[in-house]
Amino acid sequence: MKRSNYFIPTLKEKPSDIEQQSQVYMFRAGMLKKQANGLFVYLPLMQRAMEKVNAVIKKHMAEAKSFECKFPILVSKELLDSSGRWNAFGKEMFRLKDRSENEFAISPTNEETACFVAQTYVKSYKDLPFSIYQIQSKHRDEISPRNGVMRAREFTMKDAYSFHASEECLTEYYGKMRQAYLNIFSDLGLKVVAVSADTGAMGGSGSEEIMAISDSGETDICVCSSCDYASNSEAVPCGIGKKISKKAFKTVISYKKVETPRVKTIEELVVFFNKSASDFCKAVCFNADGKLVIALVRGDREVNDIKLKKVLGCNELEIASPEMVAKSKKTVVGFVGPVGLKGIKIYADFEVGAMQDFIVGANEKDYHFDGVNPSDFKAEYADLRFAVEGEPCPKCGIKTNFSKATELGHIFMLGRRYTDKLGMQFATKEGGLKTLTMGCYGIGVERTIASIIEQHMDDKGMVWPQQIAPFLVDLITVDVNNEEQIALSKTLYNELNNQNVNVLWDDTDARPGSKFADAELIGFPYRLVVGRGAGENKVELVIRKTGEKLELSPEEAIKIIIK
RNA sequence: CGAGGUGUAGCGCAGCUUGGUAGCGCACUUGAUUUGGGAUCAAGGGGCCGCAGGUUCGAAUCCUGUCACCUCGACCA
Numbered sequence: 001m002k003r004s005n006y007f008i009p010t011l012k013e014k015p016s017d018i019e020q021q022s023q024v025y026m027f028r029a030g031m032l033k034k035q036a037n038g039l040f041v042y043l044p045l046m047q048r049a050m051e052k053v054n055a056v057i058k059k060h061m062a063e064a065k066s067f068e069c070k071f072p073i074l075v076s077k078e079l080l081d082s083s084g085r086w087n088a089f090g091k092e093m094f095r096l097k098d099r100s101e102n103e104f105a106i107s108p109t110n111e112e113t114a115c116f117v118a119q120t121y122v123k124s125y126k127d128l129p130f131s132i133y134q135i136q137s138k139h140r141d142e143i144s145p146r147n148g149v150m151r152a153r154e155f156t157m158k159d160a161y162s163f164h165a166s167e168e169c170l171t172e173y174y175g176k177m178r179q180a181y182l183n184i185f186s187d188l189g190l191k192v193v194a195v196s197a198d199t200g201a202m203g204g205s206g207s208e209e210i211m212a213i214s215d216s217g218e219t220d221i222c223v224c225s226s227c228d229y230a231s232n233s234e235a236v237p238c239g240i241g242k243k244i245s246k247k248a249f250k251t252v253i254s255y256k257k258v259e260t261p262r263v264k265t266i267e268e269l270v271v272f273f274n275k276s277a278s279d280f281c282k283a284v285c286f287n288a289d290g291k292l293v294i295a296l297v298r299g300d301r302e303v304n305d306i307k308l309k310k311v312l313g314c315n316e317l318e319i320a321s322p323e324m325v326a327k328s329k330k331t332v333v334g335f336v337g338p339v340g341l342k343g344i345k346i347y348a349d350f351e352v353g354a355m356q357d358f359i360v361g362a363n364e365k366d367y368h369f370d371g372v373n374p375s376d377f378k379a380e381y382a383d384l385r386f387a388v389e390g391e392p393c394p395k396c397g398i399k400t401n402f403s404k405a406t407e408l409g410h411i412f413m414l415g416r417r418y419t420d421k422l423g424m425q426f427a428t429k430e431g432g433l434k435t436l437t438m439g440c441y442g443i444g445v446e447r448t449i450a451s452i453i454e455q456h457m458d459d460k461g462m463v464w465p466q467q468i469a470p471f472l473v474d475l476i477t478v479d480v481n482n483e484e485q486i487a488l489s490k491t492l493y494n495e496l497n498n499q500n501v502n503v504l505w506d507d508t509d510a511r512p513g514s515k516f517a518d519a520e521l522i523g524f525p526y527r528l529v530v531g532r533g534a535g536e537n538k539v540e541l542v543i544r545k546t547g548e549k550l551e552l553s554p555e556e557a558i559k560i561i562i563k
Numbered sequence: 564c565g566a567g568g569u570g571u572a573g574c575g576c577a578g579c580u581u582g583g584u585a586g587c588g589c590a591c592u593u594g595a596u597u598u599g600g601g602a603u604c605a606a607g608g609g610g611c612c613g614c615a616g617g618u619u620c621g622a623a624u625c626c627u628g629u630c631a632c633c634u635c636g637a638c639c640a
Contacts, residue, residue, distance in 0.1 A: 012589065012601065013575045017633050037632070092638065143564080143638055157640055305637080318637080407640060444640030479598050513600035531599055
């Protein structure tokens with residue numbers, strides 16, 4: 001490809017609205033143009049990068065015997081109702097109506113359609129296991145799209161779905177797919193770690209996320225310093241099996257009311273009582289499908305709403321609005337506590353059960369109770385809090401460490417979460433009918449590209465790993481008005497094309513400095529410079545990764561490139 | 564939705580405090596000189612100063628409202 005026939009609109013300056021470095025480079029290298037919040041035009045270089053990544057994914061999917069399909073982007077309400085997800089998916093799902101007022105969603109994910117396919121074609125144990133996938137645009141009305149293509153409202157997801165006769169078969173295939181994922185990312189030059197995760201809106205029995213560790217990542221992951229335990233920080237179990245302290249169950253009530261004028265937050269209470277945050281009990285009001293509930297955690301902890309949501313089994317869970325709390329007339333925001341509270345269900349973290357003589361809100365403006373114990377109120381105990389750095393590993397008990405990461409893939413053992421609801425059965429060898437079990441496996445393609453860049457860049461620009469570089473070689477003619485240079489460049493260009501090397505010939509009449517700067521920004525693994533040495537049949541080969549510069553004959557240079 | 568910030572040419576920004584001809588750099592057009600690290604000179608083109616109202620003789624600038632975008636928290640690939 002000649003640069004004069006191609007479109008790479010590079011920018012000298014960083015766009016003002018982008019912070020993350022990989023995104024800065026993607027915009028500067030002319031890969032992306034923002035159209036609206038969370039929506040991007042993919043320019044030719046981005047398309048090439050997508051194709052390269054997709055090719056790697058397709059290769060591994062074929063090896064895992066998964067068949068590529070393409071599903072409609074619009075999914076009917078009917079289909080989503082069949083699994084209950086028309087309602088389960090909240091505001092995040094784009095919805096629309098056709099001219100006959102039939103409702104549709106713009107697909108945020110595609111389990112139902114995959115089931116629809118399997119329902120049609122999987123009739124017998126002989127058809128199993130059955131696995132299909134697609135690489136397609138997904139749409140999610142994100143609350144806050146961020147970091148360019150890292151979290152967009154339209155993005156490309158490779159989503160695979162598998163169907164099995166038994167749990168064992170699912171487990172085996174899941175393991176195979178898990179390994180395929182690790183191989184994909186390793187082929188792409190990415191360092192990743194698989195962590196156990198929450199199953200979120202997908203549901204199911206178990207899931208893992210494939211994470212790229214990155215300082216600019218949006219997710220906290222928790223990794224054991226000693227064993228192989230790794231988990232999304234949200235999914236780390238806390239205090240399971242901990243016994244509620246017997247000492248805490250006093251027979252006499254020993255708490256007393258204390259006036260605490262305008263002292264509401266834990267920080268203010270710490271100052272007011274001159275105690276540490278762990279001596280308090282934090283009560284947070286939640287709106288669970290329109291019902292008010294209260295969650296209790298130790299003052300220095302945070303309520304994990306994912307865990308709470310699971311305990312409650314509700315669809316929508318958010319912090320209750322102050323209006324909602326006021327309307328209940330049971331308590332007062334800032335002075336919420338479990339003692340003497342009637343008509344509101346209270347959920348307490350395991351840790352609270354082990355606390356003694358602590359301070360809670362008195363459900364009355366400007367008052368708290370001091371010296372409260374778990375015996376003073378009724379609550380349902382569960383694991384409700386976020387884990388914190390340094391906590392004992394849930395597997396081996398040794399210390400955990402936290403780091404930032406980007407979620408690139410997510411794999412799920414869905415089990416019968418969907419197949420039961422949809423009544424998906426197959427004929428067994430014995431002649432009976434059995435319900436299918438299911439798994440699903442996703443990869444965010446743009447994120448993957450962004451992470452490759454994130455893990456392979458320097459202060460000048462991107463440094464593409466050879467196997468997925470949009471172009472392997474940037475052939476630069478220093479002076480396009482010099483006939484010797486043009487002639488030699490042409491020979492090299494033809495030879496590289498004959499050898500099936502992806503080469504971009506920068507035959508534009510831009511100044512050499514800007515050509516070099518672009519080459520470094522775009523991150524071609526090799527830069528082949530035809531300049532002042534052309535007369536003596538010499539070219540310069542620069543290896544982007546190492547910065548190594550070699551004066552060579554054209555033949556020697558080509559030999560190194562195709563090696 | 565909460566907290567902070569920003570909207571002026573395709574991109575990056577100044578001007579706003581103290582109202583009075585809308586500016587700079589990059590990019591773009593034309594010409595010349597340049598050609599191994601983002602050239603120089605000369606001449607040009609391009610603006611509903613986010614939008615709507617208000618104050619004023621006069622508003623990019625002051626006031627009110629509104630919209631959009633960015634960063635950080637709750638969502639997720």
